[in-house]
Amino acid sequence: MAAVLCTTRFDPLLERFEWNNAPDGTPSPYLLLAHQLDRILSAHWPVYHSLDYATLKHICDDAVDGVPPLKIRVVFPPSGNISASAFPVEPLRYDPTAASRFNPDADTHTQFDPILSVCIDTQPTSGTVSMKTTNRQPYDDARARADIPRPHHPDDVILFNPLGAIMESSICNVAFYRHGRWLTPPLTVGCISGVFRRWLLDNGRIHEADEHTISLDTIENNEWMLLFNGVTGCRLGRVCRDRGPSALE
Numbered sequence: 408m409a410a411v412l413c414t415t416r417f418d419p420l421l422e423r424f425e426w427n428n429a430p431d432g433t434p435s436p437y438l439l440l441a442h443q444l445d446r447i448l449s450a451h452w453p454v455y456h457s458l459d460y461a462t463l464k465h466i467c468d469d470a471v472d473g474v475p476p477l478k479i480r481v482v483f484p485p486s487g488n489i490s491a492s493a494f495p496v497e498p499l500r501y502d503p504t505a506a507s508r509f510n511p512d513a514d515t516h517t518q519f520d521p522i523l524s525v526c527i528d529t530q531p532t533s534g535t536v537s538m539k540t541t542n543r544q545p546y547d548d549a550r551a552r553a554d555i556p557r558p559h560h561p562d563d564v565i566l567f568n569p570l571g572a573i574m575e576s577s578i579c580n581v582a583f584y585r586h587g588r589w590l591t592p593p594l595t596v597g598c599i600s601g602v603f604r605r606w607l608l609d610n611g612r613i614h615e616a617d618e619h620t621i622s623l624d625t626i627e628n629n630e631w632m633l634l635f636n637g638v639t640g641c642r643l644g645r646v647c648r649d650r651g652p653s654a655l656e
Contacts, residue, residue, distance in 0.1 A: 409540035442602035503640020507612035523644035
């Protein structure tokens with residue numbers, strides 16, 4: 408049985424941003440850790456019903472090993488035997504929420520460079536769930552079909568379900584600019600209920616689309632998109648419908 412997975416960012420730079428403060432109002436070096444806790448509790452596993460913020464923070468603190476920034480990966484199996492590990496990640500270049508304010512019709516993107524190149528998968532994906540778990544096979548398969556990572560190939564790949572509805576990317580939730588605002592696919596299409604997705608929705612930076620609004624046939628080559636998760640925050644990307652490496656050079 409797959410375990411519930413929590414991946415967050417440990418980065419002292421995050422202590423500058425009030426929107427990332429801990430529940431008691433103190434600065435936090437962990438990206439949206441309270442939202443991570445809420446998602447874990449939403450799994451409704453009795454073994455974790457008493458988990459609180461202080462305990463989750465202590466688990467993350469014990470995993471911190473090395474020079475920040477770090478990705479902290481915490482695994483919550485049904486047995487209750489929690490494990491955590493840390494991995495280096497790239498430094499932040501700006502407030503990780505800032506790209507969600509980007510208006511493709513009016514703004515320049517220079518401050519958000521480099522822009523991610525994102526292709527579309529060659530076949531539909533099914534069997535995903537809204538809870539993030541250790542079963543990453545559908546996402547790994549999509550990345551393999553897109554030859555990620557390889558030089559001159561995409562940074563990420565967009566997944567769609569058997570009905571042609573856009574779901575997410577292989578490592579991020581996504582949003583597309585439609586009629587003057589960013590729209591993200593609804594959970595009913597099969598995407599993960601990401602913590603950064605929740606923050607962006609709660610703060611009006613993105614809006615949830617109807618189930619059939621963001622479909623495969625509405626995605627245009629080179630159009631802007633947002634990609635966001637609980638480690639990297641929010642990044643800008645552009646769709647590359649030409650799968651050839653020359654389009655990405």
